[in-house]
Amino acid sequence: MTPLVVGITVFVLAAFVGFEVISKVPPTLHTPLMSGANAISGITIIGALAAAGLGATPLARILGFLAVVTATINVVGGFMVTDRMLEMFKSRGDRGGRSK
Amino acid sequence: MTAILYLASAVAFIVGLKRLGGPRTARSGNRIAALGMLAAIIITLATQGILNWATVAAGLIVGAVLGAWAAIRVKMTAMPQMVAAFNGFGGIASALVASTEIIDGELTGLAAATVVSILVSIVIGSVTFTGSFIAFGKLQGILPGRPIVYPGQQWVNGIIGVGLIVLAIWSGVTGTEAGYWIVGAVALVIGIISVVPIGGADMPVVISLLNSFSGLAASAAGFVIESNPLIIGGALVGAAGLILTFQMTEAMNRSLGNVLFAGFGSDDSTGGGEFSDKPVKRATPEDVAIALGYAESVMIVPGYGLAVAQAQHAVRELADQLEQAGITVHYAIHPVAGRMPGHMNVLLAEADVPYEQLLDLEQADPLFPTTDVVVIVGANDVVNPSARDDPSSPIYGMPILNVDRAGSVIVVKRSLSPGFAGIDNPLFYMENTMMFFADAKEALESSTSALRSL
Numbered sequence: 001m002t003p004l005v006v007g008i009t010v011f012v013l014a015a016f017v018g019f020e021v022i023s024k025v026p027p028t029l030h031t032p033l034m035s036g037a038n039a040i041s042g043i044t045i046i047g048a049l050a051a052a053g054l055g056a057t058p059l060a061r062i063l064g065f066l067a068v069v070t071a072t073i074n075v076v077g078g079f080m081v082t083d084r085m086l087e088m089f090k091s092r093g094d095r096g097g098r099s100k
Numbered sequence: 101m102t103a104i105l106y107l108a109s110a111v112a113f114i115v116g117l118k119r120l121g122g123p124r125t126a127r128s129g130n131r132i133a134a135l136g137m138l139a140a141i142i143i144t145l146a147t148q149g150i151l152n153w154a155t156v157a158a159g160l161i162v163g164a165v166l167g168a169w170a171a172i173r174v175k176m177t178a179m180p181q182m183v184a185a186f187n188g189f190g191g192i193a194s195a196l197v198a199s200t201e202i203i204d205g206e207l208t209g210l211a212a213a214t215v216v217s218i219l220v221s222i223v224i225g226s227v228t229f230t231g232s233f234i235a236f237g238k239l240q241g242i243l244p245g246r247p248i249v250y251p252g253q254q255w256v257n258g259i260i261g262v263g264l265i266v267l268a269i270w271s272g273v274t275g276t277e278a279g280y281w282i283v284g285a286v287a288l289v290i291g292i293i294s295v296v297p298i299g300g301a302d303m304p305v306v307i308s309l310l311n312s313f314s315g316l317a318a319s320a321a322g323f324v325i326e327s328n329p330l331i332i333g334g335a336l337v338g339a340a341g342l343i344l345t346f347q348m349t350e351a352m353n354r355s356l357g358n359v360l361f362a363g364f365g366s367d368d369s370t371g372g373g374e375f376s377d378k379p380v381k382r383a384t385p386e387d388v389a390i391a392l393g394y395a396e397s398v399m400i401v402p403g404y405g406l407a408v409a410q411a412q413h414a415v416r417e418l419a420d421q422l423e424q425a426g427i428t429v430h431y432a433i434h435p436v437a438g439r440m441p442g443h444m445n446v447l448l449a450e451a452d453v454p455y456e457q458l459l460d461l462e463q464a465d466p467l468f469p470t471t472d473v474v475v476i477v478g479a480n481d482v483v484n485p486s487a488r489d490d491p492s493s494p495i496y497g498m499p500i501l502n503v504d505r506a507g508s509v510i511v512v513k514r515s516l517s518p519g520f521a522g523i524d525n526p527l528f529y530m531e532n533t534m535m536f537f538a539d540a541k542e543a544l545e546s547s548t549s550a551l552r553s554l
Contacts, residue, residue, distance in 0.1 A: 027441065030445070032116075
């Protein structure tokens with residue numbers, strides 16, 4: 001198989017996995033799901049690292065640098081803000097300690 | 101070997117997403133996905149033969165500091181614009197990754213598939229970038245939230261879109277480097293002009309779709325550099341965003357095309373006198389306290405007004421007060437309440453409302469006939485009975501919360517102004533409806549103290 005066919009196969013299968021895994025998420029979790037998924041799309045960071053780390057011309061290195069910065073914002077910010085949100089989600093049982 | 105290590109990252113993403121789907125497992129799921137990402141970064145740094153370490157380190161540090169700062173500082177009410185911004189950064193990163201291939205590579209010798217992938221990644225990534233920041237501007241109040249439309253707009257956008265396709269094909273076929281850059285620039289413009297005509301209340305759809313796009317851009321970049329983790333991660337996110345997009349359009353009973361292109365909610369002509377001349381019953385905090393104090397079951401319906409007024413803590417205090425008196429309290433949350441999917445749930449979670457108390461449309465709707473009092477806080481179109489009863493209404497057919505079937509309804513709202521759809525709400529003039537005209541936070545606080553002294 002050529003790399004293209006392999007790539008398309010992987011893409012289609014991954015998309016189906018995505019549909020299966022996510023289609024039954026309750027609305028309560030839609031925002032963290034979206035922001036967590038958003039952080040995963042920051043996987044483009046590995047392409048950015050290679051581009052910045054291997055760029056031969058100054059322009060390539062500048063673009064690579066910008067790609068690393070933006071992808072890292074996406075990854076670090078995305079996972080951290082999702083964690084911050086999920087920390088707040090509590091069930092009735094977890095609520096006892098609150099002073100009232 | 102490297103490929104196997106990357107596969108571990110991809111598995112972590114899938115497991116992480118799966119666990120994000122349940123309230124008890126979600127936090128660990130997010131952390132598993134983050135570990136997968138960290139692993140992918142370390143593998144890349146260790147195996148790719150990085151030469152420009154200073155550039156890489158500087159980029160990682162700057163990005164991490166900015167990302168962490170934003171994630172720590174952002175208020176929960178501002179979460180939709182925060183997610184939009186992160187989305188935009190992810191999109192442009194993918195476009196930049198693809199564009200470095202133009203500079204470093206010999207454009208004429210590339211395989212057709214690579215050329216197509218580069219162009220797709222640049223176009224989708226750039227559209228995601230500017231589109232997300234226009235959405236950010238609208239949500240942050242920097243840009244007007246209403247749709248910005250002008251005559252012939254769709255023609256202009258359509259011509260620019262066709263022009264982009266022609267230009268992309270020409271650049272790809274001839275291998276002209278300048279053409280690629282112009283394609284990127286036109287794509288940036290398209291991101292702006294396609295989100296500008298979309299109104300604030302349609303942002304749940306726009307953000308979901310842009311989320312999907314940021315995934316697709318990453319996937320396309322994965323095809324460019326022949327990297328499976330990028331293709332897999334991108335495809336997962338693309339699928340997730342698409343599912344949410346269609347759940348949102350379904351909850352509005354509109355097509356995706358209608359949301360994106362109709363300039364919905366821009367028609368001001370339906371406003372004016374007809375709203376104000378019908379009599380409404382005005383409520384004082386004492387009226388609200390009496391109605392609530394003698395109820396057995398209360399349903400709270402939050403909307404975007406709750407987020408604007410930052411009233412999530414005030415609403416929980418009212419609910420606490422009611423629960424102490426033995427009154428059952430639930431929250432009914434419409435799928436498109438707020439500005440992104442699940443927006444209200446996050447706000448109420450911040451105020452320590454346990455998630456079992458939050459009901460979605462299907463769970464809440466059957467309960468209204470047996471609910472004594474419904475308190476609507478800053479919601480309008482999602483409780484408008486004309487979506488059910490009036491075939492001539494622009495929102496006819498949209499699934500609503502049938503609050504008019506409850507014993508009585510209290511609407512907390514700043515004024516009688518129509519909601520986003522620009523249409524009147526017959527609910528406000530009903531016999532068993534009381535209107536409490538005030539800022540949501542003040543209204544809830546004054547009602548809570550009136551309830552205490554009851």
